[in-house]
Amino acid sequence: MVYSDYFNPEAETMSVEQLRELQLERLQHTVRHCMNSAFYRDKFQELGITPDDIRTLDDVRKLPFTSKDDLREHYPFGLACVSLKDCVRLHSSSGTTGNPTVVLHTQKDLDEWANAVARCLWMVGSRPEDVFQNSAGYGMFTAGLGFQYGAEKVGMLTVPAAAGNTLRQIKFIRDFGTTVLHAIPSYASRINEVMLEQGIDPRRDTKLRVLCIGAEPHSEEQRQRIEQQLGVKAYNSYGISEMMGPGVAFECPEQNGLHIWEDYFIVEIIDPVTLEPKPDGELGELVLTTINREGMPLLRYRTRDLTRILPGDCPCGRHHKRLDRLQGRSDDMIILKGVNIFPIQIEKILLKFKELSTDYFITLETKEVGDVMTIEVEISQMFTDDYSRLQALEREITRQLKDEILITPKVRIVPKGTLATSDEKKAVRVKDMRKLF
Numbered sequence: 445m446v447y448s449d450y451f452n453p454e455a456e457t458m459s460v461e462q463l464r465e466l467q468l469e470r471l472q473h474t475v476r477h478c479m480n481s482a483f484y485r486d487k488f489q490e491l492g493i494t495p496d497d498i499r500t501l502d503d504v505r506k507l508p509f510t511s512k513d514d515l516r517e518h519y520p521f522g523l524a525c526v527s528l529k530d531c532v533r534l535h536s537s538s539g540t541t542g543n544p545t546v547v548l549h550t551q552k553d554l555d556e557w558a559n560a561v562a563r564c565l566w567m568v569g570s571r572p573e574d575v576f577q578n579s580a581g582y583g584m585f586t587a588g589l590g591f592q593y594g595a596e597k598v599g600m601l602t603v604p605a606a607a608g609n610t611l612r613q614i615k616f617i618r619d620f621g622t623t624v625l626h627a628i629p630s631y632a633s634r635i636n637e638v639m640l641e642q643g644i645d646p647r648r649d650t651k652l653r654v655l656c657i658g659a660e661p662h663s664e665e666q667r668q669r670i671e672q673q674l675g676v677k678a679y680n681s682y683g684i685s686e687m688m689g690p691g692v693a694f695e696c697p698e699q700n701g702l703h704i705w706e707d708y709f710i711v712e713i714i715d716p717v718t719l720e721p722k723p724d725g726e727l728g729e730l731v732l733t734t735i736n737r738e739g740m741p742l743l744r745y746r747t748r749d750l751t752r753i754l755p756g757d758c759p760c761g762r763h764h765k766r767l768d769r770l771q772g773r774s775d776d777m778i779i780l781k782g783v784n785i786f787p788i789q790i791e792k793i794l795l796k797f798k799e800l801s802t803d804y805f806i807t808l809e810t811k812e813v814g815d816v817m818t819i820e821v822e823i824s825q826m827f828t829d830d831y832s833r834l835q836a837l838e839r840e841i842t843r844q845l846k847d848e849i850l851i852t853p854k855v856r857i858v859p860k861g862t863l864a865t866s867d868e869k870k871a872v873r874v875k876d877m878r879k880l881f
């Protein structure tokens with residue numbers, strides 16, 4: 445069977461002019477629809493604006509920002525723009541730090557979400573003949589049901605394995621002939637490790653071909669390592685529950701930036717301090733406005749995720765803007781001795797060393813000499829326990845890290861299995877125990 449390269453050719457290959465026209469029409473509609481919520485009515489009143497003030501796409505900058513705190517303060521249903529009887533599902537975040545955030549969906553919202561995910565899965569080569577296995581948690585975590593409905597829309601046979609139980613996960617991959625797998629990056633590495641422990645060679649003994657990895661920051665080096673280990677092409681998937689979940693932005697076969705679906709969102713990159721727009725190519729905070737959502741549209745939602753728009757057109761034929769690999773959230777940034785460091789910069793260096801595994805942990809402490817960073821990293825199975833070789837390796841890692849992050853961390857190579865390996869949960873990589881003064 446010969447398929448089109450696109451799941452929805454019209455929407456995916458629309459020209460930039462057509463996209464802008466559609467965006468303005470949808471933005472104006474969304475803004476009027478937002479007046480059904482007291483939250484946005486109040487915000488508009490404070491700013492002295494009305495929906496009629498939105499005449500061009502640049503007018504998006506007149507709109508108020510929406511933050512995670514807004515969602516928390518108006519928990520649970522304060523930002524709904526339809527009555528609850530018209531909603532069919534809600535998702536909520538974990539809420540470890542206070543009230544969780546809640547997002548409400550109508551049936552149309554869920555259909556659009558499934559279409560977005562299907563578009564992404566098709567883009568990376570999934571077809572109805574494929575077997576799709578999802579290792580994300582089902583339930584409130586959006587990557588479970590989000591990928592499920594998208595994969596069904598593509599027409600694949602789906603295996604809703606859900607999170608955890610790695611041995612069972614591997615059994616399913618082998619018994620059902622899974623070709624497309626969704627896993628968070630740390631878990632993909634875990635699956636590889638357990639397969640090796642079981643004497644299974646993922647490249648020889650499975651049919652895995654495509655891996656969708658996302659939900660947590662990971663470096664290009666980590667992607668390449670996972671691709672090589674599992675014998676797959678791995679594509680970066682960006683999702684955020686406030687925008688729906690997976691399906692927001694995804695890499696195309698070029699593996700060079702993540703197309704963000706501009707018929708769903710208006711994309712801005714801002715300076716997180718001055719809130720001024722950043723030009724394409726510059727790093728800043730991603731701000732998104734939903735333009736085809738009914739249940740709970742969000743205007744200028746501050747994701748806290750740092751990225752940049754990659755300038756230029758993509759050879760794949762999609763004109764939707766591309767986001768650079770996500771650097772992490774602004775809250776993940778480590779400020780040490782006045783230097784700004786992202787954990788992903790450290791990962792990038794560590795993974796250059798074949799002798800190291802993908803598990804590492806960063807601790808920040810206040811000592812007599814001042815604040816210090818210790819990086820523990822696990823050795824890979826095959827490497828030596830020769831002490832002098834380990835020391836030489838630690839020195840070389842330290843040198844390369846200093847070149848990248850400009851400060852000298854203390855590097856400790858630890859035996860395999862020392863650092864908690866991640867299961868279904870997003871990996872926690874940093875512990876900050878510094879005294880504030």
Ligand code: ADP
Pocket residue numbers: 537538586657658659660661662680681682683684685686747749770771772773
């Ligand atoms: P939670 O806030 O509980 O983690 P979400 O599932 O909504 O809930 O997580 C969304 C966040 O996960 C994003 O804001 C981003 O920080 C991170 N994230 C998602 N996808 C990626 C990705 N591909 N690369 C880096 N970070 C990602």
Ligand code: ZN
Pocket residue numbers: 696697698703758759760761762
């Ligand atoms: Zn592309």
